[in-house]
Amino acid sequence: MTIFQTIAYDLSRRISDGEFPIGGSLPSEHQLAIHYERARGTVRHALNLLASRGMLVARQGSGWFIQSTLQQHGFTQLRSFAQWALTKGMKPSGRVVSSATMTASPAQARAFRLDTLQSVLRVVRIRGLDGREIMCERTVYAPWLVDMIASLPGDEVSVVQALEERFGIVTAHADHSIDAVAASSEDARLLGVRRSSPLLRVRRHSFAKDGRPMESGDDRYLPGSVAFEVASSLASSTLSRTIS
Template sequence: MTLRRQHPIPLYQQLEATLRARIESGQYGTHHRLPSERELALHFGVSRMTVRQALDALAQAGLIYGKVGKGTFISEPKIDQQLAALTGFSEEMHKRGQAATSRVLKAASVSAPKEIATALQIDPKARVFSLVRVRLANGEPLAVENGFLPAHLCPDLLAHDFARESLYDVLRNQYGWRLVRAQQTVEARLATPDELKLLELKPPAPILVMERVTMVEQGFPIEYVRSAYRGDRYKFNALLTPAA
């Protein structure tokens, strides 16, 4: 395997991908020692700093760790992928191997309620799109999702059919927003009468309530969403890392 210069993908990312593939294929065993940085540099014909850029990224991702004087070693594999890592419902269900569909209950442009405006850091009564959907996994209702997006960040959003399309896909690909962070809270409570009906439950039913504020690269919010998941069918999953 050699790297290609004059290629749109930088060398260190090519190297990172190459090493990541080797690691994830199990070619190196757990706690196996990688070739030294100087050997890798020589072998791939790049400078040692470029090798380090690749290794730093892999260490950041938790795949390897280094010890001065000893070498760089493979970490033990993660139990699980980051199922809920900044993905929307559609992507998450796809990763879980389930078919995601939607029933749109509301798709409208409204004036932002006070608490929504606060969460989205916009002026009260600014225009926001309100999107209410029942989310189904394999045809069964799993959650009621209530989302708000500032209208000026995604004009003509409602032209899309969100019974079929993924909201995050549209934000990323149609509007070019880079979603880089989300502040999320999760709590447990009993289902309200509305939720009982929409989710086809009988009382007393535990509900997992998720609130999420999604931020773009520039640091301002682009979406506030509050979802009510069936407690008996859904488990929220996160990979925690040390505080920044």
């Protein structure tokens, strides 16, 4: 954790705690620099980080103003359905519907960068929030993870957390593609809705710290259960729109 990240984190917490109201202003950069006992440049780095998340806005000659008190919870929660649910004060659940090893399809071999036909593990899970089942998840795990995943219990609530704690494997990067689809007949059966009713689909490829592909997933949520939120600024953005 760098110093400017620490300062940003502290300011972010103080803002969401209501120490500074929306529309109000922060102490000046000079005063913040004195308070944190750091150079002004370091404080500015932290402020710009929060501005890129839409939490703050600077008005030249006037000050830094609070634009939003919302915490933009980031990647840590996005990685894991269970960890996200817990931070929201909800109880996540999960059950494995099916689990099978199979030789990688050409598309999977490409996604996992395999030379030869190796075995991948395909797991279908149903996920619930506070007892209500809201999502079905079809995950394909890369060959190097198969044994680890297979060793986990079927009702393991957080696979991501288990991988991290037991094997030290951390998800460091993920690409998400979000769109809407009509429920297939399998979706309909798993989620208890009519066929061709709307679902929010999130396709995901995730990678370990060393860049190795870990898993590809296809999650389908009932409408009205979750939404994905993105804050984007001129300064920096990770979101883009693609033709599909």
